[in-house]
Amino acid sequence: MTPVYKKGGANMNNVMAIINNALDESFLDKLTGHRSLASVPFGARYRLIDFPLSNMVNSGITNVGLLLQTKYRSLMDHIGFGKAWDLDRKRNGLFILPPAHIYQANRAYKGDLQNFASNIDYIKRSTQEYVIIGSPNVVANIDYRDAFKYHIENKNDITIIYRELDVFRRDTTYTVMNTDDNDRIIDMKVDPKKNYYKKISMQRYIMKKDLLLDIIDDCISKGEWDFVKNAIIGNLKNLKVYGYPFRSYAAVINSINGYYKSNLELLKPNVWQDLFLKNGPIYTKPKDEAPTAYKNGVKAKNILAANGCSIKGDVKNSVLFRGVKVHPGAVVKNSVIMQKSEIGPNAYLENVILDKGVQITADKSLKGDTNLPMIIAKNTLV
Amino acid sequence: MPKEEMIAMLLAGGKGTRLGVLTKNIAKPAVPFGAEYRLIDFPLSNCTNSGINTVGVLTQYKPLVLNSYIGSGSSWDLDRHNGGVTVLPPYVKEGGGSWYKGTADAIYQNIEFIDIHDPEYVLVLSGDHIYKMDYAEMLNYHKEKNSDITIAVLEVPWEETHRFGIMNTNENQKIIEFQEKPENAKNNLASMGIYIFSWEYLKKYLKAEAEAEANNDSAGDFGHNIIPKMMADKLNFYAYTFKGYWKDVGTIKSYWQAHMDLLGENPKLDLQDRNWIIYSVNPNRPPQYLSEAAEVNNSMINKGTQIMGTVKNSVLFFGVKVARDAVVEDSVVLPNTRISSGAKIKNSIVGRNVIIEKDVKVGFENDNIETDEIEITVIGDDEVIPESSNIKTGMVVG
Numbered sequence: 021m022t023p024v025y026k027k028g029g030a031n032m033n034n035v036m037a038i039i040n041n042a043l044d045e046s047f048l049d050k051l052t053g054h055r056s057l058a059s060v061p062f063g064a065r066y067r068l069i070d071f072p073l074s075n076m077v078n079s080g081i082t083n084v085g086l087l088l089q090t091k092y093r094s095l096m097d098h099i100g101f102g103k104a105w106d107l108d109r110k111r112n113g114l115f116i117l118p119p120a121h122i123y124q125a126n127r128a129y130k131g132d133l134q135n136f137a138s139n140i141d142y143i144k145r146s147t148q149e150y151v152i153i154g155s156p157n158v159v160a161n162i163d164y165r166d167a168f169k170y171h172i173e174n175k176n177d178i179t180i181i182y183r184e185l186d187v188f189r190r191d192t193t194y195t196v197m198n199t200d201d202n203d204r205i206i207d208m209k210v211d212p213k214k215n216y217y218k219k220i221s222m223q224r225y226i227m228k229k230d231l232l233l234d235i236i237d238d239c240i241s242k243g244e245w246d247f248v249k250n251a252i253i254g255n256l257k258n259l260k261v262y263g264y265p266f267r268s269y270a271a272v273i274n275s276i277n278g279y280y281k282s283n284l285e286l287l288k289p290n291v292w293q294d295l296f297l298k299n300g301p302i303y304t305k306p307k308d309e310a311p312t313a314y315k316n317g318v319k320a321k322n323i324l325a326a327n328g329c330s331i332k333g334d335v336k337n338s339v340l341f342r343g344v345k346v347h348p349g350a351v352v353k354n355s356v357i358m359q360k361s362e363i364g365p366n367a368y369l370e371n372v373i374l375d376k377g378v379q380i381t382a383d384k385s386l387k388g389d390t391n392l393p394m395i396i397a398k399n400t401l402v
Numbered sequence: 403m404p405k406e407e408m409i410a411m412l413l414a415g416g417k418g419t420r421l422g423v424l425t426k427n428i429a430k431p432a433v434p435f436g437a438e439y440r441l442i443d444f445p446l447s448n449c450t451n452s453g454i455n456t457v458g459v460l461t462q463y464k465p466l467v468l469n470s471y472i473g474s475g476s477s478w479d480l481d482r483h484n485g486g487v488t489v490l491p492p493y494v495k496e497g498g499g500s501w502y503k504g505t506a507d508a509i510y511q512n513i514e515f516i517d518i519h520d521p522e523y524v525l526v527l528s529g530d531h532i533y534k535m536d537y538a539e540m541l542n543y544h545k546e547k548n549s550d551i552t553i554a555v556l557e558v559p560w561e562e563t564h565r566f567g568i569m570n571t572n573e574n575q576k577i578i579e580f581q582e583k584p585e586n587a588k589n590n591l592a593s594m595g596i597y598i599f600s601w602e603y604l605k606k607y608l609k610a611e612a613e614a615e616a617n618n619d620s621a622g623d624f625g626h627n628i629i630p631k632m633m634a635d636k637l638n639f640y641a642y643t644f645k646g647y648w649k650d651v652g653t654i655k656s657y658w659q660a661h662m663d664l665l666g667e668n669p670k671l672d673l674q675d676r677n678w679i680i681y682s683v684n685p686n687r688p689p690q691y692l693s694e695a696a697e698v699n700n701s702m703i704n705k706g707t708q709i710m711g712t713v714k715n716s717v718l719f720f721g722v723k724v725a726r727d728a729v730v731e732d733s734v735v736l737p738n739t740r741i742s743s744g745a746k747i748k749n750s751i752v753g754r755n756v757i758i759e760k761d762v763k764v765g766f767e768n769d770n771i772e773t774d775e776i777e778i779t780v781i782g783d784d785e786v787i788p789e790s791s792n793i794k795t796g797m798v799v800g
Contacts, residue, residue: 064689
């Protein structure tokens, strides 16, 4: 992809990116039973990784490393050689950075800095002077050029993109931070029980590559293994760490309910406009599905649907992924239905998340709570 | 390069005159079809699904959009080390150069290209038909019959035989006579414009035809020049009967009808069949959004659309917006067109990037009361239809 043109936008030729997938994904329960957080389906046709990856490409970054941790088969399948993001390049492009510690005898995992350290050669060898480090657990459409420009002009050591929230979800924990009047970050806490500050980290960090290498070395030499807690928070005092405000839609995915609500939140036109239409498109692996067929007698209201669906029943306030079939008489309400799931005649679903390939047979009725959706695991036959 | 069994030559230079404003800026094979595709996606996908890895696409009329659409061919898995898809426009040779003067002439001018791949058989296709067909089965048939030329045919209603090239066959499916648009047809098997030739023979006849004094270095057309000559020389012609759906979308009416054939409980052409995927250059768009007020029935809708109004028996391409209280019925709406509130559209084809302003009516009032037949109203690309205007049935704007 040619980067989305931006008048006066910073040149990003000198910036590489690393997407840190060494995250705890266990909170998504069955949805991450067989996949990493990065490849969790989101928003009718995407996976979480598509958002940071597309944002980087749209901003003009052409060298992206993906740090892997566990259960990455589905992620690798999705990303391939990075063709969908135009990252199948001769120079630069997409680099898959597998975890090396799994080959060690004791297999003890110490923290995500270990993933950085295992792939230090890639970081060293990359020719870019700057690096942006991102995570797939915050969904947003960000243009990194503004933040990078600010990083350079303000001569920051580290810039962290943040969003100021008025309302905090009770079911979600955040990395919160406090800044002084000049946006210098003076305190930062990871997932505190109480949300001390209104500013949440978007988990996007900009710094010089050499600084990243120094910090990694420094932390590991002291036996510290956590990127955010040690490498970033540990350096708030001795480095110039500044925040850069992001003002559009952002969803933090770190609970089942947060994941469910964020999907349904996309049904608000201002939210999907922010996420899908501003700052360039979100790319994903193409599947060559035919357009969606709405058959005779269908009732479909307030839905987001991907291609390849065949809908004959009654679907309301729901998100349908590719190739979903809804048979006549079936009712689907407030639900997230993933790829190739099939809902039999006269079945009833409310507040349900169906993972990929679930089959609901005729006349079955499944109901979750608005604040605790029922999750049906991949390929289940109900 | 290693010898190949069969390569395909896809004739994509046509202007598609009868499609009028739909081909104003593009070659006919680049005309959008089926909410997501362009016509050329069908033969290209058939090739890749049939295991044909080398396809030459012969272009001539307004090829810019078509060229960039085909690109490296990766959308159809035709980006190959050997072969893949190659766009073949006319070019200048030692003795000068000329436009393609006919279907056979286009192949004749690319003999060098075909010889590079050195195939045993050559499959000749057109870029403007809608169908799903396994060419590998046709080749098996060609070999079984020990045929020199195999022509794919389709049974058509007897009353329509005068519109087609008709193949008169014996009980063995051997073609014994060829009638071009006959008044009194002896058979109802119509040519689909799909041929398998044994390359050795085809090359010989192309050269002979072009070298004939009167033809001025042109091999002419298959239908007028090559096939009759081969017939006269008693080469083995066989008809391969195709049973599936096939549509020549050469006219506005048939283009509209082919779209209606995608709808219904069991559509005549099933695009959702995952065993025979029609590939396309997937436009990357967000999912489709239907609002609380949306009323959608019996329609095919692509991604990137926003539906706030009513859509019935229609096909909507990507990026189409239908505002509140707008009604789209029995129509085809091409990419990125906006239909404002209160507008009503019936039995129409609306082009790309059109803006239909508020309370416009398209295709409702009919001056020609005589006819019972549905008349299609057409709005060309990039038109803006001002507020409250009334575009009468059968009109063409643009």
